[in-house]
Amino acid sequence: MAEGRTRAAWVEVDLDALAHNVAVLARRAAPAALCAVVKADAYGHGAVQVARTALASGAAGLAVAIVDEGLELREHGIDAPVLVLSEVGPDAAEVLVRARLTATVATRQGMEALAGSARRAGTRARVHVKVDTGMHRAGVAPEEAPALVHAAAEEPALRVEAVWTHLAVADGTTADDRAFTALQLERFDEVVAALAPRPRLLHAANTAGAVAWPAARYDMVRCGIGLYGCAPAPAMASEGGEVAAVLTSLRPVLSLKARVSSVRELDAGERPSYGRRRALPERGVVATVPVGYADGVPRRLFDTGSPVLVGGRRRPLAGTVTMDQLMVDCGPSAAVSPGDEVVLIGRQGDEEIGAGDWARLLGTISYEVLCGIGPRLPRVYCGAGAR
Numbered sequence: 187m188a189e190g191r192t193r194a195a196w197v198e199v200d201l202d203a204l205a206h207n208v209a210v211l212a213r214r215a216a217p218a219a220l221c222a223v224v225k226a227d228a229y230g231h232g233a234v235q236v237a238r239t240a241l242a243s244g245a246a247g248l249a250v251a252i253v254d255e256g257l258e259l260r261e262h263g264i265d266a267p268v269l270v271l272s273e274v275g276p277d278a279a280e281v282l283v284r285a286r287l288t289a290t291v292a293t294r295q296g297m298e299a300l301a302g303s304a305r306r307a308g309t310r311a312r313v314h315v316k317v318d319t320g321m322h323r324a325g326v327a328p329e330e331a332p333a334l335v336h337a338a339a340e341e342p343a344l345r346v347e348a349v350w351t352h353l354a355v356a357d358g359t360t361a362d363d364r365a366f367t368a369l370q371l372e373r374f375d376e377v378v379a380a381l382a383p384r385p386r387l388l389h390a391a392n393t394a395g396a397v398a399w400p401a402a403r404y405d406m407v408r409c410g411i412g413l414y415g416c417a418p419a420p421a422m423a424s425e426g427g428e429v430a431a432v433l434t435s436l437r438p439v440l441s442l443k444a445r446v447s448s449v450r451e452l453d454a455g456e457r458p459s460y461g462r463r464r465a466l467p468e469r470g471v472v473a474t475v476p477v478g479y480a481d482g483v484p485r486r487l488f489d490t491g492s493p494v495l496v497g498g499r500r501r502p503l504a505g506t507v508t509m510d511q512l513m514v515d516c517g518p519s520a521a522v523s524p525g526d527e528v529v530l531i532g533r534q535g536d537e538e539i540g541a542g543d544w545a546r547l548l549g550t551i552s553y554e555v556l557c558g559i560g561p562r563l564p565r566v567y568c569g570a571g572a573r
């Protein structure tokens with residue numbers, strides 16, 4: 187099994203699982219196009235490889251959070267449409283235009299700065315106008331949206347391709363959440379009805395919207411978390427029905443693995459690691475694993491009781507996670523040696539630990555677990571798309 191160059195800890199990215207997830211989501215959203223959201227280094231999976239595989243598996247385009255992320259894709263020869271999901275300032279607009287990225291516009295000043303950059307570059311910048319229908323993070327107010335769209339359409343240096351919005355609770359399963367998503371879509375439809383002509387593309391859905399809200403699919407869906415094999419919210423995958431069936435058919439893409447660096451046999455009552463927080467319940471083998479909180483294994487994971495997989499079995503941490511290493515209580519007379527593979531996230535034998543399991547125990551969401559897995563760990567790609 188492949189691993190990092192010098193490091194005995196690595197992230198494995200299964201590009202076959204990714205291709206499968208892209209196909210599942212594209213089929214679910216069709217005839218709407220699928221835009222693969224690869225911001226934050228593709229949620230920790232590696233933006234360039236994920237983008238290539240997603241495009242080869244049915245994604246029509248890509249989306250990123252910031253211009254630098256779009257530049258990285260262009261520098262690696264990726265020529266597909268890349269939407270920058272936030273309006274950017276004048277300096278970043280220069281770079282955005284030269285890299286032929288697609289801009290989000292949400293204000294008149296943003297629109298004018300972008301048009302200035304496009305004129306100076308002697309080109310037309312592609313624009314998606316963002317409407318705030320209730321998320322209240324970014325976007326033009328619905329009542330001001332038609333005027334902004336029309337002003338952008340009149341600007342010769344801009345090409346308005348799309349109008350879009352973002353849903354705040356598409357992953358929610360309560361009646362309140364569903365009513366709010368319906369309200370956001372209604373506000374969006376009202377804006378669209380006031381536009382003449384209608385722009386080529388409308389989009390509103392994240393993974394949750396794409397899977398659970400047919401009315402939110404419009405012409406394109408923007409999927410992130412689903413590509414990586416996680417449900418946007420655990421309840422969506424456990425409620426049964428068609429939505430749960432789609433989400434549970436997604437395959438996890440990322441595994442977090444390491445090799446045991448040393449083992450020692452310790453007596454009952456010994457307390458490994460900083461703070462000496464846990465006593466070994468019986469004499470047994472404690473394995474040291476060279477991965478820690480600097481790599482995105484939360485220090486608090488120990489407090490949650492979350493296990494890791496060694497020899498195909500779930501084993502508890504023997505003490506607090508340290509910056510670069512952690513220790514595992516492998517139990518009495520366990521046959522564990524330096525070099526043995528430890529799985530922190532992923533599958534080993536019949537056992538599996540998902541990013542969602544960490545999220546539940548840590549009181550967060552799988553998004554934060556995945557994005558938290560740090561750049562110090564090498565990404566190793568496997569599957570047909572790997573090279």
Ligand SMILES: *Cc1c(COP(=O)(O)O)cnc(C)c1O
Nearest residue numbers: 223271352392393408409410411
């Ligand atoms: C991150 C993001 C997405 C993707 O959301 P998922 O829930 O990961 O599918 C879509 N749209 C916008 C504007 C985003 O910021």
